[in-house]
Each structure stands twice: as structure tokens, then as C-alpha cells.
Amino acid sequence: MATPKRSSRKRWVHFGDSFTRVSKVAPALGELTGYMHLDASVPGDNSLTAAIRSGSIGLKGEVLGGKIPSSGDIEVLNFAPHGYKMLEQWDYNAEILGVRGILILRSTDGKVHFERNRPGHEVDAPGASEIILDPTREQQHLGQGFHTNSSIVFAIGRNDLDTQQEVGGLVDHIRVMIDKHPAEQVEFVVTEIPPWQNEKIGTPEREKLDAWNNRLKEEFGDRYIEPVQWVLKHLEKSLSLADKRMTRLDRPSVESGVIPVSLKEDERGHFSIDGGKAWAMGMYEEFKRLHLV
Secondary structure (H helix, E strand, C coil): CCCCCECEEEEEEEECCHHHHHHCHHHHHHHHHCCEEEECCCCCCCHHHHHHHCCCCCEEEEEHHHEECCCCEEEEEEEECCCCCCCCCCEEEEEECCEEEEEEECCCCCCEEEEECCCCCCEECCCEEEEEECCCCCCCCCCCCCCCCEEEEECCCHHHHHCCCCHHHHHHHHHHHHHHCCCCECCEEEECCCCCCCCCCCCHHHHHHHHHHHHHHHHHHHHEECHHHHHHHCHHHHHHHCCCCCCCCHHHHHHCCCCCHHHECCCCCCECHHHHHHHHHHHHHHHHHCCCC
């Protein structure tokens, strides 16, 4: 009997959002494990867009005027699934009806355009056309190795929660990425959704956050990890890892269950790069618990 193909424990891809990107937690974790940790996070990303970027969920769009011109670019609109979104700082390798190019959200008009890689024949594109996002070239904003033998860190859900989506959709999108992974036995972890500064213990906002995290824990069992909680429970060590000294505001933050002031980047509550080192240690401890290092 053939041995099922497993994803590599020495090569990880992090699907995340601004928490992952701002803190640089992926390379920090790579230094601790000695493994390759690729950052495929996109600020503002939700779980649907992450699943589309990975190639696990298909994408369609309508080419303005129903034709791809012989050169230059054309607007693409009415994306399906409806929740697909792009950010101005990213462009995506894409193919529409055999034409290769990039999708880009232009700041000049706030619209998504498809720009051909090279001139060619004009192509009829009536109605909704399939858009193939190309994750085979490892770019920081695309699959970044999802299609290979990599394992996955799912650090998504913050933007689903913030935009009033349903936690069931988050679970479904994570599961479809697991199911579509090329390995028959994929290694993965699902991280807790970190709190914003206004989500202190005892507030309605925190109750909702905790409900979402509890759902993730129920769905993914021991593959659900809580590195933020490690940071909060090991305050002095966390500050030491970040080369920080405790301030009078750090312990009250911990008691409120939010990111300590000395470890955060901004008022909303992103981890700073220094805070990301402490966060990475929490990830590392969870990886050890699961025998992933």
C-alpha cells in the first residue's frame, strides 16, 4: 500500500492578515524552528479571499465591454464570489480565457483592471469569465508555496469578524483549503484571532471574539493554537524576548486580555515587530506541544 503523501513539516506557509504582516511573526518563527516559514499574509484579507488566492475556490468576473483588448488593460467587475476583494498595493498573476496578465486595483479610479502581459489577438469575453489566479510563481501576496508540499498556518478570521461575516464561513474556508491541499495528509495549525484593544475581557466585543475562537477550537481540536495567550501568561518573558522593559500599562493590558502596550505597534493593537518575536515564541511553544518541531 502506498504511503499517503504528507506536507513537509520543514516548510510552512502563513496565510494571515495585517497581524501577521506587521509583526513579521513568520520569519521570527522560522528563526526559532530552523524551518522555512513563508509569509503569504495580506493586510485586510478575509478567509474567502485567502481561499481564492490559494486556488481552493474559483473566481469569476465580467470583462467590461465583453472583450479583452489586443493590448493594454480593461476593467473587470462583478466578481463572484461576491466577497472577493483586492488591495491597491498588490497585483495578481492571472489568466482570463487563455490570456495571461495581472489583476490590479488602480488607485486612480478605484477599479480592478486586467492588464495583458503582452499584445495579442482581441478575445471575446461575454458574461462571467473564469479567472485563474496563478499561485505557481511564489510571490509574497499569492499562494507562496500553497501548491507545493508546504504545511499551513491559518492566521485568518480577524477581518471576517470585523466585517460582520459568519464564523461558519471562516470554518468552511479553512476546511476547503485543507481539502484542496495537494498532500493527502496536510500538516496545519489554526491560530486564535488576536484581540483589538477595545476587546477587553468582560466587554460585548470580547464575548463575540471569544465565541469565534471557541468555535475554531471546537472545529479544529488540538490543531487550534493560542500563541497570544502564551504571551499574556508569560508577560515578563515576552517583554524580555522583545527587549522591552515593563511599563505601568503592561500588566493592566494583560489583565484585560489585550496585547501589552510595550508589544504593540499602534493604538488598535497590532503586534509590533519586537512584539512579533514574543508572539513567535508562543507559536514555537505550541509547535513543540504538537510535535511539529
